[in-house]
Amino acid sequence: MAKETVLITGASSGIGLELARLFAADGSDLILVARREASLQALADEMAASHGIAVMVMAEDLSDPSAPGRIADTLAADGVEVDVLVNNAGFGLRGPAADLDLQRQLDMLQVNVTALTHLTRLLLPPMVARRRGGVLNVASTAAFQPGPYMAVYYATKAYVLSFSEALTEELGGTGVTVSCLAPGPTATEFADTADMRDTLLFRSGTQGADVVARAGYDGFRRGKAMVIPGLKNRLIALSVRFSPRPLVRKIVKALQA
Ligand SMILES: NC(=O)c1ccc[n+]([C@@H]2O[C@H](COP(=O)([O-])OP(=O)(O)OC[C@H]3O[C@@H](n4cnc5c(N)ncnc54)[C@H](OP(=O)(O)O)[C@@H]3O)[C@@H](O)[C@H]2O)c1
Numbered sequence: 001m002a003k004e005t006v007l008i009t010g011a012s013s014g015i016g017l018e019l020a021r022l023f024a025a026d027g028s029d030l031i032l033v034a035r036r037e038a039s040l041q042a043l044a045d046e047m048a049a050s051h052g053i054a055v056m057v058m059a060e061d062l063s064d065p066s067a068p069g070r071i072a073d074t075l076a077a078d079g080v081e082v083d084v085l086v087n088n089a090g091f092g093l094r095g096p097a098a099d100l101d102l103q104r105q106l107d108m109l110q111v112n113v114t115a116l117t118h119l120t121r122l123l124l125p126p127m128v129a130r131r132r133g134g135v136l137n138v139a140s141t142a143a144f145q146p147g148p149y150m151a152v153y154y155a156t157k158a159y160v161l162s163f164s165e166a167l168t169e170e171l172g173g174t175g176v177t178v179s180c181l182a183p184g185p186t187a188t189e190f191a192d193t194a195d196m197r198d199t200l201l202f203r204s205g206t207q208g209a210d211v212v213a214r215a216g217y218d219g220f221r222r223g224k225a226m227v228i229p230g231l232k233n234r235l236i237a238l239s240v241r242f243s244p245r246p247l248v249r250k251i252v253k254a255l256q257a
Pocket residue numbers: 009010011012013014015016033034035036037060061062063088089090091092111138139140141182183184185186187188189190191193209
């Protein structure tokens with residue numbers, strides 16, 4: 001495989017960190033984006049030393065609407081071409097939509113949806129021009145149904161899934177692939193940030209971030225449009241398609257109450 005440069009958002013912990021390890025292990029150079037610069041730098045030093053790759057760290061808050069443009073400008077100024085974009089950064093919030101802090105909900109839309117779309121729009125055209133590369137977007141099994149008590153989060157992930165699948169079709173035959181990773185509950189910092197640790201959903205079992213990242217990485221390398229890690233998660237996603245919508249809403253509400 002030709003040497004690639006891979007930009008990963010949300011690489012400071014969880015699934016993004018494990019994806020960074022996998023891309024580093026195949027010899028890819030990395031650009032790591034998140035807010036926690038010290039965590040990114042520690043990972044960068046470790047990856048550079050163990051795999052002899054070049055790693056760039058960009059401490060950016062993706063809830064800032066100007067962050068994607070700044071990232072692209074910095075890359076252009078340094079003459080760095082991105083072959084693979086991994087849009088992984090994201091977070092959730094649990095609680096009634098009418099009660100949750102408005103600014104945090106708007107920040108969630110900015111990080112999970114707008115920054116993902118913005119970065120894709122900025123970095124995709126050069127990939128198409130070079131006729132190689134790809135995008136790996138991290139959605140969630142939340143994408144497949146509405147999520148009472150996490151209404152905005154579920155809606156953001158439905159957007160990511162829809163956007164990714166549409167791009168997959170648009171880019172057919174261009175040499176550029178788009179994959180969507182849709183994990184179920186995963187043991188990362190996500191549940192604490194979202195205040196979900198005590199929900200039935202998370203108490204029913206989680207997958208490891210390394211297992212989820214491996215499924216996403218393998219699926220991306222095989223050019224799969226959608227990857228749902230784990231048989232249980234695949235069965236649930238499938239069953240939702242054949243279940244009455246009101247029933248699905250009630251079940252998700254119970255899982256997240
Ligand atoms: N864990 C699950 O159960 C689960 C299930 C399905 C989908 N997902 C999705 O998987 C993705 C990764 O989450 P995770 O489970 O690995 O959780 P995590 O451990 O909390 O990691 C989230 C990552 O996103 C980054 N991030 C959050 N807000 C950001 C901001 N404003 N600007 C820049 N970076 C930001 C965080 O970095 P900083 O804090 O350093 O900024 C961190 O690196 C998310 O999109 C999440 O929605 C998670």
